[in-house]
Each structure stands twice: as C-alpha cells, then as structure tokens.
Amino acid sequence: MKGLAELGEFGLIDHIRARFPQPVAPELGIGDDAALLSPSAGRQVVVSTDLLAEGVHFDPGFGPARLLGRKSLAVNLSDLASMGAIPRWFFLSLAIPAGFSLETIEGFLDGLAEQAAEHNCILAGGDTCGSKGGLTISVTIMGEQRPELILKRSGAQPGDDVWVSGSLGDSALGLKLLMEGVRLGGAHDPLLLRQLDPTPRCELGLKLAEAGLVNAMIDISDGLLADLGHICEQSVCGAEILLGQLPLSPALYTCSSKQPVFPWPLVISGGEDYELCFTAPRCNREAIQKISKTAGIPLTVVGKVTNSRQVQAILPDGTNFQPSASGYTHF
Amino acid sequence: MKGLAELGEFGLIDHIRARFPQPVAPELGIGDDAALLSPSAGRQVVVSTDLLAEGVHFDPGFGPARLLGRKSLAVNLSDLASMGAIPRWFFLSLAIPAGFSLETIEGFLDGLAEQAAEHNCILAGGDTCGSKGGLTISVTIMGEQRPELILKRSGAQPGDDVWVSGSLGDSALGLKLLMEGVRLGGAHDPLLLRQLDPTPRCELGLKLAEAGLVNAMIDISDGLLADLGHICEQSVCGAEILLGQLPLSPALYTCSSKQPVFPWPLVISGGEDYELCFTAPRCNREAIQKISKTAGIPLTVVGKVTNSRQVQAILPDGTNFQPSASGYTHF
Incomplete structure (x- = not known):
C-alpha cells in the first residue's frame, strides 16, 4: 500500500472522496472551494462541531482506528439527536502527524463511512493538513428540522x-x-x-x-x-x-x-x-x-x-x- | 487577568460569546447542543472549512495573535469569495495547549472579532478543548447565494x-x-x-x-x-x-x-x-x-x-x- 507522503494531500482528498457517496446535483461536494447545500424548504439548519485531539479525547492505543472513525461522527450525531434534528451533511478536517500510517487512516475512514451510511449523512467537504503534534479530528455536522419541532x-x-x-x-x-x-x-x-x-x-x-x-x-x-x-x-x-x-x-x-x-x-x-x-x-x-x-x-x-x-x-x-x-x- | 485554567472550558466559552454579537431570534447560537440557522429562501448554503495547525500553517513568533485571529477567518472568507457567496455564520474550534496565556487568546479573539465584523459574519458556535501538541484552529464558515449566481x-x-x-x-x-x-x-x-x-x-x-x-x-x-x-x-x-x-x-x-x-x-x-x-x-x-x-x-x-x-x-x-x-x- 502507498504511504501517506507518496499519496500527498490531493491524493488523500481523492482517496477520501472515493470512499464516500457524494451529494447529488444541484448540490456540490468535495472538489470546489466550498460545498453547496440545499436545505429543505421550511426547515432550519442545525449545525454542531466537535474537535477530537489525540491524548485529550482519544488514545490510539485503546482500540482500532475504525472505532475512532465511528466515534468522530457519533459525538456530532449525538448533538443533532439532542435537538431532534435530521442529519444531512458533515465536514471532516484532519491534521495528520508526519509518518502516520495509511492503514490507520484507512481504518478510520472505514468506521467514519459506516457511521455516515447508518445515519444517511453525506461527507460534503473538509480539509487535510500535516500536524506537528498528534492527530486532530474536527467534524462539523449539519442537519435540519422544522423550527417548531426543534428541542432546546x-x-x-x-x-x-x-x-x-x-x-x-x-x-x-x-x-x-x-x-x-x-x-x-x-x-x-x-x-x-x-x-x-x-x-x-x-x-x-x-x-x-x-x-x-x-x-x-x-x-x-x-x-x-x-x-x-x-x-x-x-x-x-x-x-x-x-x-x-x-x-x-x-x-x-x-x-x-x-x-x-x-x-x-x-x-x-x-x-x-x-x-x-x-x-x-x-x-x-x-x-x-x-x-x-x-x-x-x-x-x-x-x-x-x-x-x-x-x-x-x-x-x-x-x-x-x-x-x-x-x-x-x-x- | 485570570489564567486559562482558572477560567475553565465553560468560562472560556462564556468569554468568547461575550466578545461576539449573537444571532437574533428565531436563530440560536452558542449555548445549546447545536446552532439553528435560517438561510434566506431561494438561496443555497455555501460551506467551507479550514484547519490551521501551529508549526504547519503558522508560527506564533511571526506576529501578534490578533493577526492570527484575522487570518483564521480570512482564509475561510476567501473560499466564500471565490464562489461569489455572501458570508453569514462561522464556527470556531480551538485546541489549546496547557499553559497557553489568556492574553494571547484575547489578542486572537480581538482579530477574529474585527474580521467577523468587517464581513458581517456571525460566530454561531464551536468547540474548545486542551491540546497535547500546539494550538489548532478549525473554522467552518457558512454563506449563501442564489444558485444561478454561484461561481464554480x-x-x-x-x-x-x-x-x-x-x-x-x-x-x-x-x-x-x-x-x-x-x-x-x-x-x-x-x-x-x-x-x-x-x-x-x-x-x-x-x-x-x-x-x-x-x-x-x-x-x-x-x-x-x-x-x-x-x-x-x-x-x-x-x-x-x-x-x-x-x-x-x-x-x-x-x-x-x-x-x-x-x-x-x-x-x-x-x-x-x-x-x-x-x-x-x-x-x-x-x-x-x-x-x-x-x-x-x-x-x-x-x-x-x-x-x-x-x-x-x-x-x-x-x-x-x-x-x-x-x-x-x-x-
């Protein structure tokens, strides 16, 4: 398997894109400067974001990367659940330490894709970069709901x-x-x-x-x-x-x-x-x-x-x- | 001035909230599990996200924290500019190393608030946590535009x-x-x-x-x-x-x-x-x-x-x- 350095930032982005179903037209997902999303008429957009930092929120030695991928989306889905909102799209940003193994990234993406599919939530964009510290994962999730049903x-x-x-x-x-x-x-x-x-x-x-x-x-x-x-x-x-x-x-x-x-x-x-x-x-x-x-x-x-x-x-x-x-x- | 440890996570969140104008009803910003946003009718939502990691995207020794605050939002605003979209809301996540000075955070927030005010962009939510590595800044920005005007x-x-x-x-x-x-x-x-x-x-x-x-x-x-x-x-x-x-x-x-x-x-x-x-x-x-x-x-x-x-x-x-x-x- 190719290493992360060989794959490069854009290779990694292509790789991630290939793993997730993309928004259907006229929406626009990964591959432009921004994602274009069309919330349903009469619904408010419900947005939450969580940052997971290695050594603070997770220890890679505690379990397989697949579960970390599942959890990264789960904690954001839980915020939408608490508002009574329907999950729609999410954005993934990763700061990855040099020398990080592509196998670990693969496992992480496996779990993330599983959780996303289970909740019908579309990966619509994100950002990837290097990290001088540990792995940092930032997920922003967007859902929607009729205003009168939202629970505060x-x-x-x-x-x-x-x-x-x-x-x-x-x-x-x-x-x-x-x-x-x-x-x-x-x-x-x-x-x-x-x-x-x-x-x-x-x-x-x-x-x-x-x-x-x-x-x-x-x-x-x-x-x-x-x-x-x-x-x-x-x-x-x-x-x-x-x-x-x-x-x-x-x-x-x-x-x-x-x-x-x-x-x-x-x-x-x-x-x-x-x-x-x-x-x-x-x-x-x-x-x-x-x-x-x-x-x-x-x-x-x-x-x-x-x-x-x-x-x-x-x-x-x-x-x-x-x-x-x-x-x-x-x- | 109080230290960051004394202020605590929720103290910091209150502090940040006090520095930024909040969404007006029926929208809901910082202080619930998720933000509630109402895009204008007939417009698509345009979303972009950028991760800035210390030692990769910035060196705190290169300039004042105020400029880092300005830049953190500027790079996201630039993505909306390239789509021809109107900025509306943004979400800020910070992973902050232990012992980080509150003065630096203050300077950062000063610059961020300046840039947000200049572009009429509302801080609608975010996440703060500790970091075992350097400072990591994740900003997700949301704008809107009529679909036929958006430039891809x-x-x-x-x-x-x-x-x-x-x-x-x-x-x-x-x-x-x-x-x-x-x-x-x-x-x-x-x-x-x-x-x-x-x-x-x-x-x-x-x-x-x-x-x-x-x-x-x-x-x-x-x-x-x-x-x-x-x-x-x-x-x-x-x-x-x-x-x-x-x-x-x-x-x-x-x-x-x-x-x-x-x-x-x-x-x-x-x-x-x-x-x-x-x-x-x-x-x-x-x-x-x-x-x-x-x-x-x-x-x-x-x-x-x-x-x-x-x-x-x-x-x-x-x-x-x-x-x-x-x-x-x-x-």
Whole structure:
C-alpha cells in the first residue's frame, strides 16, 4: 500500500472522496472551494462541531482506528439527536502527524463511512493538513428540522419529569478500564465499547421531537449532573435526581459490586454517555414509554425539575450526594 | 487577568460569546447542543472549512495573535469569495495547549472579532478543548447565494481570458522574510502583512458573481499554477500563463531586483495570495475592468484558457517555465 507522503494531500482528498457517496446535483461536494447545500424548504439548519485531539479525547492505543472513525461522527450525531434534528451533511478536517500510517487512516475512514451510511449523512467537504503534534479530528455536522419541532435546552418547566435514555456510567467505567490496561476481546467488551463506539440516539431524538411530548433535551457528554445543569441554567430552574432510580447496565453492576463504595461519580459525572436527557410534563409518561417500546431503547424517569436553581443528587438513603467534580476539566 | 485554567472550558466559552454579537431570534447560537440557522429562501448554503495547525500553517513568533485571529477567518472568507457567496455564520474550534496565556487568546479573539465584523459574519458556535501538541484552529464558515449566481471551478471555456486580482507573490515572499527572521515594524511590512493579514476578496467576488461575467473562479491559496490547475481539471481544459503579465507589487519588485534570478516560483507557486483567479469570455474585458475600478482592486488578464490539458507558464523571453514544485506539500 502507498504511504501517506507518496499519496500527498490531493491524493488523500481523492482517496477520501472515493470512499464516500457524494451529494447529488444541484448540490456540490468535495472538489470546489466550498460545498453547496440545499436545505429543505421550511426547515432550519442545525449545525454542531466537535474537535477530537489525540491524548485529550482519544488514545490510539485503546482500540482500532475504525472505532475512532465511528466515534468522530457519533459525538456530532449525538448533538443533532439532542435537538431532534435530521442529519444531512458533515465536514471532516484532519491534521495528520508526519509518518502516520495509511492503514490507520484507512481504518478510520472505514468506521467514519459506516457511521455516515447508518445515519444517511453525506461527507460534503473538509480539509487535510500535516500536524506537528498528534492527530486532530474536527467534524462539523449539519442537519435540519422544522423550527417548531426543534428541542432546546431552554424549555424545562418546574414539575417536569427528568428522563434519561439507555444506561449511564458504562462509558466512563469503560474509559477507566482502558486506562488500567484492559483491551477489547474480553469480558469487559460491553463497557469498553460504550466508550470506544458510542451509539448516537438519533432516531429516538427525532421521534421524541416529532411527538411533541418533550420540553427540553440535551445529550449527556459531560455527565448527567453537568448536562442537566445546562438545561437548568438555560431554563432558569433546578432539578432533583434520585440516584437509586438511575438506569445502570448489568455490566456496570457486576463490575461495581466488587468496589467498596458504589462509583456514583462515574455514573453521574463521568461523561461520554451520549444518552439523551430530557424533561417532559408528568402527563406524558405513558406516551413516552410507548416511544421507548417502539424504539427498543429504555427510557427512565430519574427525577424532577424544581423551582430551585440547583441540581441535587439524592442517594438511595435519602441524603444529598456531593460530587467532588461535575465534568471533565480541559485546561 | 485570570489564567486559562482558572477560567475553565465553560468560562472560556462564556468569554468568547461575550466578545461576539449573537444571532437574533428565531436563530440560536452558542449555548445549546447545536446552532439553528435560517438561510434566506431561494438561496443555497455555501460551506467551507479550514484547519490551521501551529508549526504547519503558522508560527506564533511571526506576529501578534490578533493577526492570527484575522487570518483564521480570512482564509475561510476567501473560499466564500471565490464562489461569489455572501458570508453569514462561522464556527470556531480551538485546541489549546496547557499553559497557553489568556492574553494571547484575547489578542486572537480581538482579530477574529474585527474580521467577523468587517464581513458581517456571525460566530454561531464551536468547540474548545486542551491540546497535547500546539494550538489548532478549525473554522467552518457558512454563506449563501442564489444558485444561478454561484461561481464554480468547472465553468472555464477554451478561449476565456485568465484573470487575477491584486498582486501575486507578496505573501510567499513575506513568509520567506519571516522565516529569515524579519519582523513587523520595518520597511518590509507591506510584504509581511500580505502573509500575516491577507485580505479576502469578498466584495469583489460577490460583484463578479452578480455581474454574470465570469465562467469559473477559485481563490489562490496553493499558488496560481496549482489553483488554475484545479480550474482546468474541473473544466476539462488547459491554460497558458504569460509570466511577464503577472501583476507584481512595487514591494516585491524592489526586494526581487537584488536577487540574481527573478523569484518566479514564489510568484506562481508560493501560495497564500488569497487573490481571486477567474476565467471570462474575451468580450467581457471592458465590463470587468469597470468592476475593478469601482472596487478599487486591480484586475489583470494574465493568460488564456486552452484546449490542451496542461497549465503552461511562459517566460517573458517566450520559453516555457518549468517549476520544480507546484504548491505546498503537507505529508
């Protein structure tokens, strides 16, 4: 196989283009100064962007490049899911260290193309360059939705139920295991894969938005406490979370039962769950459970929105839990 | 002044948000999972993205951070200019090394805010994180235009004039001087500023698009030969450039007259000119010169589009010039 230096920047761009289906006319994708896109009439354009830096967001030694490719798009898809938007196009920028193997790039593109195909999302452009540091991946995603269906952080009402999808803490525990040296191919795979290959809840987010049952929604990337905190901040309210009601996976239970103290910080502040957290009036419980059943994704009431300006976490014994930190610190 | 670590990720985001005017309702900018944007009816969305990596695209020692902020947006604005699109929104992602000074970030944001205000372009979202390598800046820009006015690379016709705006080679010569240790504050400022603070030709690009006089357009970022090559590739044609007709600045002339050989490679392959290169039927010459006069930007015919599949550069003595490389090599 050709090396990256031999392929060159334009060779790499041609190579990437060949791997992804291109926009159909009159749209214009990779190969001009800019992409031309035609959002559907009457819909707003929903845009999100995420930067993934080697040594900060990922360690290439933790798993195959294919999963890194899947995750690079997944974290952006998750942002669209939390707004109830339909994914349409994405842009990929890569800063690649000299001597990086083309095989690794191939694996990365494999995973990216898989995730893109699964969500009908078209690669419409990007940029590639060298890097004096590690690999840096920047993805900007664009989706669309009718304005009246879009779910924001700002709509929560006191008295609303607080819901979460799936289970919490698996990804953070998976990261802890990876940092301890555990790798894929063993009993811990379900936990490791939640960290390495998270599932964006796009269809669920879209169904919840279309059903009009939800007041505010966010995806859990910084941990439930921090992200519910963002909803409360934007909605000028507070919330109360009952830790005993949080949905936990069998894998996390098994692993945590050996610990002297239950790892609540991982569950509520570990982050990277990429589950949806939303608030909805109590009277919508039954309708929301129906959506859960149809989608095949557990949805659980874990607390309620309050009139206070705080997010409180209450332990199963009724006392307040005080976490030492509420999310990842970057600087 | 507070340090970056003390400010934290969300403090930095709040800080950035406070520095830029935000989208007006019903649009939604920084502070939710995604931005909500409403392109004008009947217009296509034009999107471009550029990644700037420390040590690859810029050296923080070459000039003030304010100019780096200006340039980060300028290179993206230049892509929109080359399509004849109107800038609307941009997204900023920063990977910032630990210990980076907040003063530098402030300077960077100053320049970015200046450039954004000059082009009426709204900061609508982004991402910030730590970096184990150098500073990495990713900007995605979105503009819009009526589909029938958008200028692509693919419209060049044999017989067309090849035009360029402004003057070529200043930026590459400026970079050479910077690498030799020359800094701002001396006689070489006009050359250094073409490298450190390029002017995107947005208004000119828009006027040319609206006038309907141009067949194909590109901005010169990789050097005239390489970028005209992109037009020829997409238009399935060739071109002939008369080096003796290339527009050169007095500053470049003065500096180059001391050289034993005229620095043609800098002029045609140095890159980062951020001038426009376009092709137009010969009968439009007078109308295009009128636009040049109104805009106050020189426009020069430098060659013609041919039926061959090559881009040929012809020296003032009539012989073919063969450059050793045609653009910057990333890997």
